[in-house]
Amino acid sequence: MNGTTPTASIWKQPAQVWAVAFASVVAFMGIGLVDPILPAIADSLQASPTQTELLFTSYLLVTGIGMLFTSWISSRIGAKATLMIGLALIVAFALACALSGSVDAIIGFRAGWGLGNALFISTALATIVGSATGGSGAAIVLYEAALGLGIAIGPLLGGLLGEVSWRGPFFGVVTLMAIAFIAILTLLRGPKEKRAPVPFSAPFKALRRPALAILAITALFYNIGFFVLLAFSPFPLGFGAMGIGFTFFGWGVALAITSVWVAPWMMRRMRRTTVIMTVLPLLALDLIIAGFVAEIAPALVTCIIVGGLLLGVMNTVLTEAVMEATDLPRSVASSAYSAVRFIGGAIAPPVAALLWHAFNSTVPYLFAAASVLVATLTIFLGRKILAHIDDEPSDAVIEDAEAITVGDAG
Template sequence: MDRRSEPNRSAIYATTLVAFLAIAGIAVVDPILPAIGEAIGVTAWQVELLFTAYIAVMAVGMIPATLASGRFGFKPVLITGVSVVGVAAILASFSNDIVQLSVLRGVWGLGNAMFFATAMVVLVNLANDREWVVGLFETALGLGFAVGPLIGGLLGEVSWRLPFFVCGVFMVLALAVASRKLREPAHKQPPVRLGAIFSTYRKPAFVTLCVVTAAYNFVFFVVLGYTPLYLHLDVIPLGLAFTGWGLGLAAGILLIGHRLAHRIGAVQTVGVAIAGLLVCMVLFATSTGTAMSLVVLVLAGLFMGLANANLTDLALGLGSSDRRVATGAFNLVRWGAAAPAPIISGKLAEHGLALPFWVGFGVLAVGVLVYLAFAHVMAAGYGERVLWSRWNSAARRNEHAPEEPVGEAY
């Protein structure tokens, strides 16, 4: 299909830009974490509050955002979420202490929860070519993680406040376009019941997936939240380092993750990803220098991309038939498990710089053991076998589902 024939291209591109900025807004903090700590005089665990506040509020906010979209419609929730992010980012640039910054990062997380609970449903409704718009969204998310640290590094060299301010201004500009063009889905979906979300946890295969994902996501934010302090690099080199990590993540999602799942299955691909990441935790903890740590960082990003490309596919296949319910239940666990990781890492670092990585190794090892014991349960529920298989039709069925790219981001 000719992309020029899409009647809502401006709204699609505006919403995709907002998605890029939302993800870049997470990663933009990485290279400026040490600078923020030095500028306002706080310890490692205190500066990690910027991540923990964001993640914790986003975890709690996903379910109310899903419920609100069923009651008030997708567009009002999305517009409100983007507005909240823009205002919070701009105000964060004027903050003077860690409490103000942490509160505003929490508000930022709430806005992102509202956006990601609704964005893909709106985009799929706008586009005639669903595969194209989902691919566009996936690309925007991958680029957000790749470019966000670079933006943070370059702007952070001027001032740690500038990345926050610029991100907020761009969100406001994208909002101006999106608010004029977006429209509600033609077929109104029934409201989501809170009980339906929690009833999903009664399914053994879904619970197994949640345990594995919880362990994985804890380690994800050990790497994302603590490594900037561990590397002891200046702002621009740190931004470039995490750009490398983001490119590894994007490659894992966009180039390898789905292709590998089509050949060996989504369950097996997740197993490869968490095993590889487990090795990366050991390499981080035993690193002999900055160069080795940087190589491991990029490699960790690649394995994270493999996991992120398939975890939401599995959640959609193993959870409720209502995708909003499945993603709501899954995101609560995913973000809830991630929230304490940065602040715990900061406290552990006071007793040893490698200790956060060893604890991350221990947490992920539990996830690996659960995976080894119960992978067959997930595979059976998803139409796979826990064997190396040549092709997997179940993974292809959930490919390009509206909720899939949102999960791939994290």
């Protein structure tokens, strides 16, 4: 993001960096892992689509709330301990999901999974940047690669294992995360961290900053569009687990490509606010089209892939904008922004399912498009307050921006 050209040194990293990078891939896989098995869970456990969509809501809501407290926790117990606790919670609750016999139980266990995810992903990038060789630019590229790989592989693995059983993807996460836990336990070493404790109230006070508040509200409504596309689309697609998995594998690859390469290219040529106010209406248009072609599977697949391209740009631009918006520390801005954003993601899936049940498959996408247009309007009305985010960022600010990509991956 900062114009640093990756060199061969990106691949010459200490074992502890690869351990955290591997765990990051698996953590981000968890976002889309259940996507291909939503219809199968609904059928197997006699659950309604609305109940099934709560698998996303409980996960995202607790992840968002957890983000408010992770900086307070990690500043006291250190990065390694925070990572280990997060991984242990993911392993325990993913196993509980796999062994569950009711959708209500899975909804509850996904909430616990979300807490573990909040602890892990909020700490992983700082750990990679602090341990990697070749400079922060190489570390950030490595982390972005892990993020993109996880987002793309999650639905594909969910589809492959979901063809065997809806329990398969959960067992897959348990296995991979247990390996990651052991790897970090044995390989993550370094000097004792010197941390200044972050006040418990810091993320809440941060949201009083007008610029950060505007961007957080924007992200909340934008994330509604994001998760209607991700979490609701498996139902109108009508595919089996494998078909859904391949569709969202393509979505994840598209998102990763534009996040890593296209967004920085656009920001070198346009102001951030201009990029945001250009891409958000295009995303709204894509969602409107998706609504009207929802019953035509090939057309809906095309809209999903195009949506991934647009979402990747937005993820990167919004995170950099957040870090330009205030002089707050990385962890505080990340906690405040990510918490509000994840709440938007938590709202979207069950509302979409309810609208589908009450009307038809078009209306959820129109609801998503309207939310994205609200996000656009928020940026437009707040553009004077946000004028400073269009200034040329320093390398340090760009590095900080990458730290909250965790809030933009899902």
